[in-house]
Amino acid sequence: MSVDGSAPSAPLDELIAPPPDIILRSGDLADAGASVVAVPLSAGADGPVFDEAAGRIAGGLGVRLERLLETESPRGDAGSVLTVPLAGGDGPVSRLLVLGVGAGTPADWRAAGAALARRAASGARLALIAGPSSPETLRAFGEGVALGSYRVASLLDRTGHPGRPAPPGDGDPAAVDPAAERAGPASTGSVEAAASAGGASSAAADEAATAAADEGVAGAVQLREVVVLTELARDPRARDAVRAARAVGVAVCLARDLVNTPSLVKSPQWLADQAVRIATAAGLAATVLTPAELAEQGFGGLGAVGRGSPRPPRLVRLEYAGPTPAPPSGSSGSAATPPGDGRFADGHRVLVGKGITFDSGGLSLKPAGSMVGMKTDMAGAAAVLGAMTALPALRVPGRVTGLLCLAENMIGGSAMRPGDVITCWGGTTVEVLNTDAEGRLVLADGLAYAAGELGADVIVDLATLTGAISVALGRRTAGLFSSDDALAGALSTAAGSAGEQVWRLPLTEDYRAALESPVADLANIGRAMEVGGGSITAALFLREFAGGLPWAHLDIAGTARADSDDGEISRGGTGWGVRTLLSWLCAPVDVPTAASGVTSAG
Template sequence: MIPTSLVEVDVVRRPRDGVPTAVPLPDGESGPELAPVAEAFEVDIALLEAIGVKSAAGDVRTVPLPEGRFGWVVGIGSGEAAQWRTAGAALARATREKLGETGEAEGDTVDFGEPSEAEYLQIRLPAGIGQDAVSALALGLALGDYRFRVTGQPAPPRLRKALLVTDDEELREPVARAREWAAATALARDLANSPSNVKDPDWFTGLAARLAGEVDGLTATVRDEKWLADHGFGGILAVGGGSASPPRLLELAWRPADATGPHLVLVGKGITFDTGGISLKPAEGMHLMRTDMSGGAAVIGAMLAVARLGLRVRVTALVPSAENHLSGSSYRPGDVVRHYGGKTTEVGNTDAEGRMVMADALVYGVRHHEADLLVDVATLTGAMKVALGLRTGGVFATDPDLSRRLRDAGDRVGEAWWPMPLIEDHTEAVRGELADVNQTPPGPGGVTAALFLREFTEGLPWAHLDIAGPARADKNYAEVVAGGTGFAARSLVEFVASLAEQG
């Protein structure tokens, strides 16, 4: 079922009887501050020392209490936002483990008219906690135990609701905002994790359109292969030509009546499976290419959240979607492809398909949608995985202020970005011999791919986000779980929010 259900996080003024309680444990000047925790649970400090409680962020220990009850102590380190996010994720995972022991948590039950008490958790927030810390905690709780499986087995018990106990009513707003960040991220994860025998371009764009139709004010249009051919989208058609599942172009539009600032066009790569085409990929690891539409998934998740939040910015999202398969109708190295708008590309490697479909969409965003500002997101180059590893995205931008704003947005939502250069010395290499541009120019792969895309932005302010590394994880860390990560979705939401505030 998509979207996957997430932990609901809410703010309450008073603790609930019978609901397992977690107490955060910060670093102190001379070690963990155990006295407040002992007081909260009405236990001796010696008990906390005996079970080995630690203040390291994300360290969770179960505290045995009278009458078979229990609580948790969770370390938050020095209390930075990232550490609260890690703590929230660790608590969500610890709850699942506890529920898995008996099928439900121990302790008295309380009827809230919804799930049993076993599926609830409450956290006593310290006085004076900041809004950034609370939103990070809520994000970790919502995403830390995310799980996507295609199975005929019953769903295992899990944490359904987390209650943040505090007298500060102003913390409701950052929690609500974090819920939307989490929803955007989780939907992007769902789409990336869906198997490609289901997730062809028609299913991918059609599901996104259906979900968009459930959000007031957000409109969706899916363009089929005939429309693409009639309007000259040669890049999308070339990449999708080798598959039995024809390509699509998804358009999402958010047009608030009180919009201010620039018209932002987001473009997300939507390759639902990538064999590499004639330039065939190695078999090892090819199954992971189901996540090659993670950029498009991030854009879709972000757009739904932008609309639900009612952000006062005009935003259009374009997701060109295709399967890059190998067959007699596949495009070839040496082909010359004519893109939307007329510019031509000389193909050097059919496995560089992402830039081919993105080129069409970028020009379409400029000419048809009259963009003021362009941001694209793609799992574009393996070179970025080498340059930045698997947890940091690269930002290429024509405007230093645009780069900074995107990176700052990432900082606020817990996603790491690093500025990358558009090195002008490599611009000439992008020029083609048989065509206007060369699809695979020599030089540093991440840089030259970005320079290729810049050729289709027609001089507008533009940023390219390469998420080849952080779009997928092979193990859990902080609020990330193995599989598609949903990386970039919430950065985009926060970036749009910053444009709304700028006016």
């Protein structure tokens, strides 16, 4: 979001329909050039309250706000919007919006920003009078505007797939060349991100970008610009807050676009290619392990899950090296993070995302209705990719690596069977009792690789892992499991300050026996004893591969998808987890520290 029109667009803007610009001004309404004006209404203890500046501006537009309170009875609830058409309509300003901002907390301003973006007219330039009063609330407002303005759109048209190319000669738009997919974008060696990496998409993926990719495609963002008339306009911290809000908004929108892309197009190779392209634009290093390399290096979980599909798996590694963490104030040491605070800013943090590009359930086939939303089963990987792209813009300190575990779980003559025993990276054997419990198998490879090969100091994974988590916590709260209390606390606080909710669930040791197998080290589902607790046994399975390191698992099966727009939540892929990860990874000065909205197990 440019400040006073001076900030250039980031390369990532070319890959999404970019969010509206936020422009800070200290002048009056005439300088804003706006067609729509919004004034905040606070929910005060003695009733709703308008700011004095809002009253003055509204009076100049012919609206008496005190009269409006009497006739319309707005309450000032965060995210409420009252539209007041202006008489005559001959002037430059056609509408006045009364924007409820509640108590003015960051969460309230985030909700207000999202509501404003949803209610403003397409292409409008909007002026907000007497807006957020601190950099923290300004950032929350900017994030809300970015998230609320998102509309499902075709990623294909912004990632090297202009238009709709002609289908293959046989007229089958879904035709795929299995040999080309299995060979991968390179014959043997890893694919290193380069400036031209975006052209690495296979011809088969190009040809698949047909009318089926129009699923869910709608208009672009509503707002063009939001001019905030505020005394903070000359405050460098406010400018940084606006830039941070844009970085977060772009990261979430990237994740949403990827999640919403139809699986006809979104093969593991296609998603790996897009990850490389996006990483390159963000300034990250990226490496893709091809199917041959995965087999050679022992990624048995990815290999087994991907066997039933003609579009084989990939592993994408994204690497970021930020500035050296500064020592705490008054300390002569080099560690940036006080021992036990759970942020690990001075260590190597590895994020692992489940990336099942479509989940049929494999031979343990899902019911037809349960498959409908399974193009979103790679939401964990999308969240990791989105968060990684924002790290350079936010100047997150220290080293962060992201792993995207990409596979398609399909039926076929080569598909893994119930009763098969596979060997995951590092040598742990797993008896497959249900092929629809596949996400934990690809994550097992990623977690073990992070602990054993990458030298992680802390690991956090995100996955649309279990339907049981939605039964337990609903669709707005993610399940949090962790082997480390400090890490769990830090993630809970981060989620609350970012506007996402988590609830910590126990790793019940008594349930571990359910994963025992007579023929392997582990079974992939809890069948050895009927303990229930599907989300807990799944987390216990994952813990086996974390190498005893501080580890946390976020089960986002409920939160990663939404059936309707609501506040900053979008219909379809929500991008859940991007904000939580960034809030956790950023230094405290970069994110609000209040834990409003957080829920945690006592």
